[in-house]
Amino acid sequence: MEETKTDYALMKETEQNKRALLREDKCDKYDYLAAVACGAVGGLVDIFLVGTPGNSVLGKWTDSQVDSAVKGFAKLVGWNPRQAQKENVASAIGFLERKYKVNYDQRHTADVGNAFNMSAKNHHMMSLSHSPDIVGLFFSILNQFTSTSSFIANGKIITIATDTYELQGGNFIAKLFCGVANWFGHIMSDIAGSSGARGNAGRGAGVVMPFYELFQFCKFGSFKVGNDRQDLATIATRAFQEGYDFRFGMAAAIPVVLTDLSIRLIWALRRHFQYELPVKECVPTSQHADLRIMLLLGNGTLCVMDGIDAGVRSGGNFLTFFMRLNLIAWFRFVT
Numbered sequence: 067m068e069e070t071k072t073d074y075a076l077m078k079e080t081e082q083n084k085r086a087l088l089r090e091d092k093c094d095k096y097d098y099l100a101a102v103a104c105g106a107v108g109g110l111v112d113i114f115l116v117g118t119p120g121n122s123v124l125g126k127w128t129d130s131q132v133d134s135a136v137k138g139f140a141k142l143v144g145w146n147p148r149q150a151q152k153e154n155v156a157s158a159i160g161f162l163e164r165k166y167k168v169n170y171d172q173r174h175t176a177d178v179g180n181a182f183n184m185s186a187k188n189h190h191m192m193s194l195s196h197s198p199d200i201v202g203l204f205f206s207i208l209n210q211f212t213s214t215s216s217f218i219a220n221g222k223i224i225t226i227a228t229d230t231y232e233l234q235g236g237n238f239i240a241k242l243f244c245g246v247a248n249w250f251g252h253i254m255s256d257i258a259g260s261s262g263a264r265g266n267a268g269r270g271a272g273v274v275m276p277f278y279e280l281f282q283f284c285k286f287g288s289f290k291v292g293n294d295r296q297d298l299a300t301i302a303t304r305a306f307q308e309g310y311d312f313r314f315g316m317a318a319a320i321p322v323v324l325t326d327l328s329i330r331l332i333w334a335l336r337r338h339f340q341y342e343l344p345v346k347e348c349v350p351t352s353q354h355a356d357l358r359i360m361l362l363l364g365n366g367t368l369c370v371m372d373g374i375d376a377g378v379r380s381g382g383n384f385l386t387f388f389m390r391l392n393l394i395a396w397f398r399f400v401t
Contacts, residue, residue: 093356093359093360097336097356097360098363101360101363101364102363102367104329104332105365105366106367106368108324108364108367109321112372115320115321119305119389120309122317125313125314128313128316129269132257132258133155136158141158154265155264156261156262156264157261159259160261162251165251166248168209168249169210169228169231170206170209170215171252172189172215174189178217178226182220184217188307190271190272190311191282192218192219192282193215193217195209195215196273196274197278197279199277201277203249213228213230221282221284221285221299253273258272259271271311272313275394281298285299290383301384302388304385310389315393318394321368322365322395325365325368329360330361331350333357366399368392368395368399369392369395369396372391372395372396373391376388
């Protein structure tokens with residue numbers, strides 16, 4: 067009887083020690099295996115379903131989702147497909163282009179007084195106000211209030227004067243609200259390409275991924291592209307012109323989100339069902355060191371597979387290598 071009680075006490079003490087270790091956020095071999103497996107699945111999705119712009123299974127899906135979002139937004143702000151007699155995305159984009167006109171929408175070198183070279187394919191990247199991030203919002207408000215346009219050209223910020231532009235509103239707050247609405251509405255008119263390009267059955271040049279425009283400051287490096295050598299800023303611009311835009315960024319984010327969510331789910335399920343910890347201790351937040359290690363390992367596995375695939379398939383062409391890189395995955399890994 068005493069021996070039985072002793073064994074029970076030892077088992078109870080072992081279980082208590084195990085729970086104490088769990089609360090210290092220690093990874094075991096199964097955590098490492100699960101993280102690597104999740105990262106590998108994300109890597110396979112990235113290699114075979116994301117690929118490169120123009121040759122991406124998921125990219126075609128995200129393109130269609132963006133088209134649907136643009137049409138939905140256009141209907142929300144007054145677009146009537148029946149009245150327009152067209153229900154395609156080109157008609158919706160045309161409506162938004164007319165409704166959300168801005169003073170910083172120069173498209174060609176001649177539009178900026180030949181101050182620098184620019185074309186319809188890259189003006190959404192060069193114009194800072196076209197960026198769907200805090201940088202774009204800041205410069206859009208600044209340009210609308212000061213009747214200017216701001217660009218990045220040759221690694222520098224260049225500002226030019228435009229025609230006088232006056233925001234609607236009776237006071238500063240009203241004008242500021244109008245400026246934000248114009249910025250967002252104009253982004254929505256450009257995110258799926260221009261009405262002219264989409265009307266000709268093309269994909270069109272969308273807008274950049276958040277903060278991608280900052281690559282234009284990277285005027286360094288000498289990377290092989292065919293028989294030429296170019297710096298990183300030029301390569302990033304060429305990649306954007308080839309379709310590495312916000313829509314493709316959404317496709318690239320899918321394996322990253324898949325890896326992240328699957329690791330968090332496995333971590334939470336193990337803690338709750340295997341170790342019988344209360345639900346409040348199974349919420350997968352960044353406060354848990356073991357979860358952070360699993361996420362680091364999972365995203366690292368995804369990035370290693372992505373980098374190897376890009377290196378093998380690029381054949382030494384850095385532009386191809388850059389376009390095959392999943393920048394969302396690498397950014398997530400770094401953070």
